[in-house]
Amino acid sequence: ARAGFNFFLNEYTATRDELQAEITKRFPLTERYAEVFSVTLREPRLSLDGTANRATLAARLAISSPLLQPSTVPGRVAVSSALRWDAPALALRLQDPRAEQVELEGLRGRDAEQLQRIGAVVAQELLQGYALHTFKPEELRVGNKTYSVESIAIANDAVKVTLK
DSSP states (O other), X not given: OOOEEETXXXXXXXXXXXXXXXXXXXXXXXXXXXXXXXXXXXXXXXXXXXXXXXXXXXXXXXXXOTTSSSSEEEEEEEEXXXXXXXXXXXEEEEEEEEEEEEEESSXXXXXXXXXXXXXXXXXXHHHTTOEEEEOOGGGGEETTEEOOEEEEEEOSSEEEEEEO
């Protein structure tokens, strides 16, 4: 299946693979934390859970700081989120992302716990409001009629947007 508008159902479907391709183009993402740490997310992998109505982004994580030995600690993070509609931007955005898993390589104990907390906080901040898909105005228009979003449903292989 490909993304597109279904006239009969008033529904727009964006497949997981199409959303993945959009997301991959906009990574890596980097943010500083406490002016001492830099957190980078790369190689995002999107999964969709229709049962929980949530999207999950898993990514490679790198936390860097001159205070660390070695100066960069690699790992993985998984952040799950609901979706919301941003009408002015015509975008499906992550809403209230929650770090479900943070794993760091080669680090244990208290240092690992502190860096995991930093990784979780920064990943959530980086992904809050992140656009999974931005519509082109013509995708919401058929003839003279312009549609607006009524609801968003996450399936296991696609996101379905009901239009009115």
